[in-house]
Amino acid sequence: MTTGTSSYSLLKRLTLAFSTVAILVFALTGAFLYHALSTELQRRDDIEISGKLSQFLQLARDARSAQAVRNNPSVFHEVLLSHPGVYLAIFDRQGAVLLQHSDRSSVDLTATPVAHRPNAPYACEPPGIGPSRCVFADETLPSGDSVRVLLVRTAADRQSLLEGYRIDIWLAVAVGAALVGALGYAVARRGFSPVRSIGRQTSRIEAHNLSERLDIEGGPIELQDIAFSVNRMLDRLERAFVRLSQFSSDLAHDMRTPLANVISSSQVTLSRTRTTDEYEALIDSNIEECERLQRMIESMLFLARTDSAQQLVKFAEFDAQSELRRLASYFQGLAEEAGVQIAVEGNARISADGTLFRRAVSNLISNALDHAFAGSSVELSSFDSPEYAVVEVTNQGHAIAPEHVDRIFERFYRVDASRHGSARNAGLGLAIVKSIMELHRGKVDVASYGERTTFTLYFPRSVPV
Ligand SMILES: Nc1ncnc2c1ncn2[C@@H]1O[C@H](COP(=O)(O)OP(=O)(O)O)[C@@H](O)[C@H]1O
Ligand SMILES: [Mg+2]
Structure with a gap:
């Protein structure tokens, strides 16, 4: 229906706009949820290692001396059996390892960087483990030995969970945008149906059915306003048209009478030989009729001119x-x-x-x-x-x-x-x-x-x- 390079479909535009807005909104929501989840997971890891840290500090105190810790590591190992991904190392005052718990031999916690503040979990990346959360605390045992307990929790499981979540979010954004686009298209199409209906109705109106009016009962107010204006225009056109038709039929009728007079009186006169007086009388009456016609035409022209306001x-x-x-x-x-x-x-x-x-x-x-x-x-x-x-x-x-x-x-x-x-x-x-x-x-x-x-x-x- 639309033509020309500058024309566009409002429907297509709206659909595109719906989809764009949907992508934006879903992506923002997804990013927010992703961030919230990621923070929450990290918080839980931190709670887990902080809890474990105080438990190990207690175990170390219970062991009383550094020597005892080194000799009896199984109490520490046992605690960690049910916590895969959590690594423990206990160092003495000189930094030598008293105990190290790990499920992998490649893991060495001695090189783990230590933050300034004890008891506060921080991000770290020990060799062999990768991105993790770490926490440490220093403790003086009853024997007077100083030990440092370091706990590491790998972020691998958290990261793989988040990665899956990221994929889900992208999927949701894509599917959501497509859905909103499709639904938006359907809704807009429905919304535009009165516009199409106006188009159909106006294209049906011609000179012979000028009395038809646009009807969009129940359509949106904006379109009803348009339909109302168009209907009023049709009222005016119809009135003008009726006047014009009436005018031309009246005109034809009124011009017929003098012409018929001229023709019939001429025919009657010519039906047999007449005297000069009779011919003169005919010509006189014909001139009178012609003058009447002339006046009528002149009046009509005058009215036509004033109608189009050309008359200054x-x-x-x-x-x-x-x-x-x-x-x-x-x-x-x-x-x-x-x-x-x-x-x-x-x-x-x-x-x-x-x-x-x-x-x-x-x-x-x-x-x-x-x-x-x-x-x-x-x-x-x-x-x-x-x-x-x-x-x-x-x-x-x-x-x-x-x-x-x-x-x-x-x-x-x-x-x-x-x-x-x-x-x-x-x-x-x-x-x-x-x-x-x-x-x-x-x-x-x-x-x-x-x-x-x-x-x-x-x-x-x-x-x-
Ligand atoms: N002064 C008047 N007294 C009575 N009727 C009149 C008078 N003026 C006009 N009319 C009526 O109005 C009609 C229309 O007048 P008009 O437009 O001048 O047409 P016309 O004079 O050609 O008949 C006339 O046919 C006549 O019946
Ligand atoms: Mg008159």
Whole structure:
């Protein structure tokens, strides 16, 4: 699954780390135990020879004189029969050997180095015995003779025991590290199974099943956080995707109608010979339909641009009143046609992009004129509030039903499509108003009660640059 030279397997790394740590810990523990055992064994040897030393001193005292010791060595030998590896030598004042006990003829204790302190065991290496523990003591016998008793205990058995123990420790370290590595691998693999599961689940998600969500119920918190974020991302993608699909199907649908009108009226007209007037009427109506298509495409392009925020907003400060007056006179012709008055009042200072401002308000005025009762008046007003510069477009007409209010800002949404069936509107006007307000970081609101409908534009006072 992994590729590239710089990639690595976390699983392998963890296994390696487990094993390394295990080797370290086991080796340290082994070294400690080895040292403890070795010290303990040596201590026991020391206790053994120290005990024997006092026993031999007593035997020497019992013998009373050096001569007696030399003549009667068997009492000393007997004691040592049950202690293989322990050697004894008794010297007189001049250092001549009175007695020597050894199981080997090669052993000669006369050359054994003697430590400074009597009665304290020390490490020594007498010829023929090798590494050992030694202890000695000087004693004056009842006869007045001075003797020195030297005891030696070979370390050979202790060393061979320790050697076996060392091998065991290395074995334990090796087997332990291998075991920890294997167990660690198994545990880590199990721990990583939610990660693999996330991988599998994400690779299954495509455009047609965007509604699927990652599920790692019972997985570790960290992964649940990731899954949660991914799921939220999927929510957003899904919403955007649904909007886009809806948008394109609406678009296709809305472009079909004018095209069908053009085609069918052209076909009907061409079915027999017509007068010039009739041809003119056809061309006129075709141009109207084409203009409708053109406007729709232009609106779509506008929305697409604002969607990707490529539309740059050029903020400028201006008086709302003069702009609204200019727009009112621009719509004068349409208003007269509808038998409606346009009134302008209030004077706010607005910071906005002039072109976008005119476009937003125009869309509102055009809607207001569409829905105003004949003989009523459309009011354009503006005022300042602490946070916003506010522009309102109010008309008297049938109110928008509450169930539609939330949706009229959606693209292609029209409350009564049939009413404007052949008209210039595609249901994009308010969507554009909303986009424009978002570009200004402002907002648009609507209140529609009784026979009054008011659309309100809020332009923030302090505009982020
Ligand atoms: N002033 C208004 N009074 C009543 N209904 C309105 C008013 N303005 C907008 N609407 C409703 O909102 C819908 C969406 O408006 P809009 O986006 O401008 O689309 P269009 O004008 O193309 O129908 C309209 O179809 C209309 O039903
Ligand atoms: Mg409109």
